[in-house]
Amino acid sequence: MKWTMWHEAAVLSCLFFFLAWPSPAESVQWNCATCKGITDRFAEKYAETEKGGFGGGNTDWEETYLKEYRRSEVRLLEIIEQLCTKDNHACHALVEEHEELLEEWWKKDESPHTNLYKWLCIDHVKACCPNNTWGPSCRDCPVGREKVCSGRGKCDGDGTREGTGACSCDKGYQGALCEQCTVDHYEEYKNTTHVSCKVCHYGCNITCKGPGLENCLGCHTGYNYVQGQGCIDIDECQRETPAPCPQGMYCVNIVGAHKCFQCNEACDECYGPEANECKKCRDNHVLVEGSCEECDPLCKGCTGVGPENCVKCDVGKGADMVEGVCIECARPCHGCNGPGPENCKRCRMGYKQNKEGICEDVDECQSMCRLQHEVCTNTMGGYDCECEEGYKKNPRGDCVMLLKDEVASEVKKVNMFEKYMKPNKHPKKMLTGKLRVEL
Ligand SMILES: *[C@@H]1O[C@H](CO)[C@@H](O)[C@H](O)[C@H]1NC(C)=O
Ligand SMILES: *[C@@H]1O[C@H](CO)[C@@H](O)[C@H](O)[C@H]1NC(C)=O
Ligand SMILES: *[C@@H]1O[C@H](CO)[C@@H](O)[C@H](O)[C@H]1NC(C)=O
Numbered sequence: 001m002k003w004t005m006w007h008e009a010a011v012l013s014c015l016f017f018f019l020a021w022p023s024p025a026e027s028v029q030w031n032c033a034t035c036k037g038i039t040d041r042f043a044e045k046y047a048e049t050e051k052g053g054f055g056g057g058n059t060d061w062e063e064t065y066l067k068e069y070r071r072s073e074v075r076l077l078e079i080i081e082q083l084c085t086k087d088n089h090a091c092h093a094l095v096e097e098h099e100e101l102l103e104e105w106w107k108k109d110e111s112p113h114t115n116l117y118k119w120l121c122i123d124h125v126k127a128c129c130p131n132n133t134w135g136p137s138c139r140d141c142p143v144g145r146e147k148v149c150s151g152r153g154k155c156d157g158d159g160t161r162e163g164t165g166a167c168s169c170d171k172g173y174q175g176a177l178c179e180q181c182t183v184d185h186y187e188e189y190k191n192t193t194h195v196s197c198k199v200c201h202y203g204c205n206i207t208c209k210g211p212g213l214e215n216c217l218g219c220h221t222g223y224n225y226v227q228g229q230g231c232i233d234i235d236e237c238q239r240e241t242p243a244p245c246p247q248g249m250y251c252v253n254i255v256g257a258h259k260c261f262q263c264n265e266a267c268d269e270c271y272g273p274e275a276n277e278c279k280k281c282r283d284n285h286v287l288v289e290g291s292c293e294e295c296d297p298l299c300k301g302c303t304g305v306g307p308e309n310c311v312k313c314d315v316g317k318g319a320d321m322v323e324g325v326c327i328e329c330a331r332p333c334h335g336c337n338g339p340g341p342e343n344c345k346r347c348r349m350g351y352k353q354n355k356e357g358i359c360e361d362v363d364e365c366q367s368m369c370r371l372q373h374e375v376c377t378n379t380m381g382g383y384d385c386e387c388e389e390g391y392k393k394n395p396r397g398d399c400v401m402l403l404k405d406e407v408a409s410e411v412k413k414v415n416m417f418e419k420y421m422k423p424n425k426h427p428k429k430m431l432t433g434k435l436r437v438e439l
Helices: 004-020 033-047 060-069 073-081 089-108 116-124 404-420
Strands: 153-155 165-169 187-188 195-199 223-226 230-233 251-253 257-262 267-270 278-281 284-290 293-296 299-302 310-313 319-322 325-328 333-336 344-347 350-352 360-361 374-379 382-387 391-393 397-399 435-438
Touching: 033 073, 033 089, 033 116, 153 360, 278 284, 278 293, 284 350, 284 397, 310 319, 310 325, 319 333, 382 391
Parallel strands: none
Antiparallel strands: 153 165, 187 195, 223 230, 251 257, 267 278, 284 293, 299 310, 319 325, 333 344, 350 360, 374 382, 382 435, 391 397
């Protein structure tokens, strides 16, 4: 049993090895970056093993040892062991495959600085190409204006055995050799060896023949073409119709567009955000030195602050105009020629003019509130109509007797009321069924 498992594991790992590591018989296309990584790491480890594991290295014995160690097999193996990180299978495969090349280079070359990269990756492993060449046979990258891709792009596969060799141009450049400007760029400078492109102004509808708004070949939204001037930013805020902003907002022109912002709450229309930038004031406000001020509370519209500047008086608030000033009429009045109940124009409902011309309260209890068990209380301008104690209004409005336990709870309510609330004129009448009529 044990033997079988071990055997299977061995077979599996062999299979894995076979799949993961390319067979030496084929000519493998090694990845340039992998190879370059190895040579970089080689240089690093070469430097690290310089001292051969000794700290100072100044005894005779050490010097002799180091001389032998410098280009020894021991040192090479030490470096090779550390060339790949644990999981880098491609690296392990390449080193395994080409260990002999590394040994060859190690023996033949006395100087560690002779380029291992060129010798190994370009010339022998053929994983990389010299700079500015590409592909399996290291063909030249396209040269424009004396530089690869005119110096304005990269050659695909540059320095490797891969790629297409085509230029991929920097932003703003195009063409097989990156020798032209893209449609949204213009030629800022050009000579036989050099071209430089700059992006067109934002105000252009993409294309232009030079810098600024005057060289646009069409205008972006929010710009108008003006002969001789080019694209000019439209000031949408100057537009009459349709209004650039909705009521209660003001307009700010920005390049190629405009924005609307809320007016101060005192304004209906405005030029800016402050209360003193109103063009038109909100209802019952008046523009005073650029600021919207509230009209006097007795006014309905005004031409200035104070009750003397009302356009009309607010009748709903019981106001009337007396010698150009809005005053608050006495409560019994409906319109007045002055203060007090003796100056009413007419009496309010619930009041009646007496012989002296004064509006007096009408005692409605003389005629109202006559149902059985009803109790009437006259008030200023009105009356209260309630049920007697021990009675309450039913849905039809009649006063009906309270049931026994209802009485108890009502009495309790009254007691609570008397205890906690401010004294009431008619505590006994605070029973349910209260009807207050105000005219
Ligand atoms: C090749 O190009 C690489 C990357 O651009 C650069 O680091 C290297 O110095 C170049 N080599 C030569 C020999 O010019
Ligand atoms: C072209 O312009 C570039 C950049 O200004 C300059 O370095 C180069 O010498 C110029 N070449 C010629 C031939 O004028
Ligand atoms: C910008 O150009 C395109 C293509 O010519 C055109 O369809 C579009 O209407 C232009 N836009 C403006 C705002 O003129």
